[in-house]
Amino acid sequence: MKNKRFPYYLLYIFLACTGCTTDDDGIGEDPEYTLRIPSHFPVPPEYPDNPMTTAGIELGEKLFFDTRLSGTNTVSCGTCHQPRLAFSEGSRLSVKGVSGKPLLRHVPTLINMAWADNGLFWDGGSTNLESQAFAPLAHEDEMFQNLDELITELREDPEYVSYFRRAFDSDIRINQVMKALAQYQRSLVSADSKYDSHIENGTPLTAIEKQGHQLFKNHCATCHTPGLFTDNDYHNNGLDATFGDTSHDEIYLGRYRVTRNREDLGKYKTPTLRNITVTAPYMHDGRFADLRSVLDFYDRDVQDSETLDPALKQNNRSGIALSEEDKSALIAFLHTLTDKTYVR
Template sequence: MLKIKFIIALVTLIAAALLFISAVNNDGYGPYKPTPLAFKIPDGWPKPPTNIWAKNKLTEEGFQLGKKLFYDGNLSKDGQVSCASCHQQFAAFATYDHDLSHGVNNTLSTRNAPALLNLAWMTNMHWDGGVNHIEVQPLNPLTAENEMGETLDSILYKLKKDPSYPPMFKAAFGDPAITSQRMLKAIAQYTGTLISCNSKYDKVMRGEATFNPYEQNGYNVFKQKCTGCHKEPLFTDNSYRNNGMPLNRFNDIGRQKITGDPKDSLKFKVPTLRNVQLSFPYMHDGHIFSLYQVVEHYRTGIVTEQPTLDSSLKERITLSKKEKNDIVYFLYTLTDSSFIRDPRFGPPMYYVPGKLPDHVEPVRDRQ
């Protein structure tokens, strides 16, 4: 009995010593005390199709690291192009007033940069849905010759040389090691929490505001003629459809390139319409510059002689001139001005692990 007690005491002592050693494990970056962040699903919204936080624990430190990476031009080959260059907060994280976006060495993209919002509800990324997880999406813009043009090796080398990063990786992940996996998970913590749910439309749904008669009529028409694809409350059903535009100058066949199936020719992802007022120009190649022209496309512009044209658009969409105007008024109610001004999503001013800048609030309760 005495012997057992002795063994227990010994084990206790060793365990305590181990705990002590790990607690004061001194790499100069302070202790690892991550602040968990809650991911709140706005009232009335569906659950995201997959829980992207199951293997990527959402923390304040991870979010802040992801934000810093998102705004860091050093992730590109020439140090000039950051994620935020083409995904601007004031444009709901699309590229403002650009049909195509600019990459390193004066290059141009071949598709319109989509607005980044409510990505946790998106099943696949990109216009063609080629990216199957939010974490691996950045690999494309980081390495594409006409976007950020960099290699993963070189990015990690630069991050390791930048003294501000190792402490942030430690704060987010427990030790200062900088790996591609950690970088990608951190970026996902930022992009995956860009939630826009505070537009006038949302306030009306919550009973905090009312539509004016034009908006209300627009909403009524919208519910009859548009929600088949732009399903509330996310304003997309995450499907791929041919909405009747001809093959463009880049011979962009869309979804077919991913699936290899001719039935998917000219199909593109149904984009969300949240903040659509800010994310102009429109369509996958940005060739339509105004919302009126977009609605007009569905009214009169659809190229109906296409075998893969969506069945709901074969007769185009019948709209009176008033209905067309009212739909646009309604679409304006999807603009979320608090989202585009939220300092939490804005450029990082400075960051000290364990201390948040004054303007950064802890996770907001998004009702």
Template sequence: MKSIKNILLITSVLLFLWSCDEDGITTYAPYEPTPLPLEIPKLFSDNIIDPVIPFDNPQTVEGVNLGRKLFFDPILSGDNSQSCADCHAPENAFSDADRFSEGINGDLGTRNSMPIFNLAWNYDENFFWDGRAFSLENQALEPVVNPIEMHSDWKINAEKLANHAEYTELFYQAFGNVKIDSTLVTKAIAQFQRTLISANSRFDQHLLGTTTLTPQELNGFNIFMDESKGDCFHCHGNANNPLWTDNIFHNNGLDATFTDLGLGAKTGDPADNGKFRSPSLRNLAFTAPFMHDGRFATLEEVIIHYSEGLQHSSTIDPLMKAVENGGVQLSESDKSDLKAFLLSLSDPTFINNPDFQNPN
């Protein structure tokens, strides 16, 4: 008798939540998603302002769960073979270990996939190496339709998701009884991406007083901050900037002439040619290769570039003042110490966080 009562109770609840109107269209009872405030690390709350959360896309448990599933699901690609995570893998701090990512048709891009973490603090809301996307939600639109990436169609994707029993329920839970479209898909993915917070490196622990850096790492930090040596902090911040980037576009002396205009292709201003966003220095142990085109396979090559490989051009950033000498001319021991410090900004707990792995 007890089991029959339980079945009747469950059935009545389901009938309340799910019914059909006179035209046979499925409708749902009003549903309120569960708020999920970001877990903001102490170093962030102590040093920088609140994260950027759009008023029309608040963080919710249901939205993040949906976005996580979509991020790892190849359903958004033209042939159902490739997901966002194929070019932004958790083990690579959500970047790509290959220099150029391969699309579903075997085509290669021309830039290295940027890592994804701490994006909720990108205050200018311009994304990609050249800043062409104006929000995190907008950023997810292009790769899906790009012919050399996922090569799909948003209308077709909306139909696939609407005809998928599991996704129909997940979208309802996250956004209510609304029609599935690209806006909702990218809102969910952006919610998941905003949870990808990295703030537990050895250097973070050092600042919090829970660990001690080696003499080599400490000397490397001093080189990083010294204008007469590494002079790195102007573009990448200091211990008071836990993002380790200024999120500004710079020409950092990679080329004397440009085959990729970077920011200039977006703005149309020749003064912006060769400028690319400064990436965060966090998680360099996992994000090789480096630079917008992945030209440097190792961190040693990056340091050599700034030490003796700078190229002069008409738009080179004034911060690259050592260009007249080819670079800052670090000694071999300084290079080694600087590398040790930079690696202390890597966060193994981030790439192994179970909340950031494939749920499918």
């Protein structure tokens, strides 16, 4: 008799555990994934609506490199975010989208995305990776995918059916595609450069790297804050003096088009300097081909305007006075930010 007793308390526990679920997305069988947080990084934000799991990240990686995500089945996220270029694309304005037309902004890198909690895109037009992915997927010059059709395509693939089952304990749905892509991108941590080894283990820098490091701390670290080497904020770094071109939904006005605040005219998100040596060309429109050109710009060509960042308007001049030797030293330092384990 004793052996036959039904463990009623299990029923209670079951009811207690299932009764209050509000989100219908489950978490698969392996909810454990611990994001690597390097000791000299800030604490990353939490993502309670989309906790990272090993299965979710694996699924996200598979989706990220799957050309079926585009309407023509020829373009994947990885087409323009290439791991060997620290998830950038290499050209000024990419023509790799399905229409072959040049995009209006330079492909951003994907580095330490778990810490990117202040908007995505160069102007912060998207709040999180889960929403952001809809734009390239749907845009006619990027992947131009019919989202309904994408789900049908993925459901025809038994491997995906099982992947979604494992990651989300559910059928394939578009919002889980977005969640998986976000999880994969957040798992991309770059913190194994010579600089990191210097900070964490005292690996010595060469004389010129050291000199560059000091210059960097004096002139660059305000916005390119170590250890992420970005403050995740928006600045007008003086690329242009005026903002008159309102074409293409005001894309040339910077963050202004998102906030409608005139103080945000010409502001763009600070890109990380991690892996900067492999992510040329530079700026939101890819206008500078190499690092020397970028430093020449900061030295000589910073344009004054009402919204120019105060950090670039000191000592009665715009920009940052740098000697040619300074520039060489800074470039030597920037090379210490390349993470060979990340760029593959």
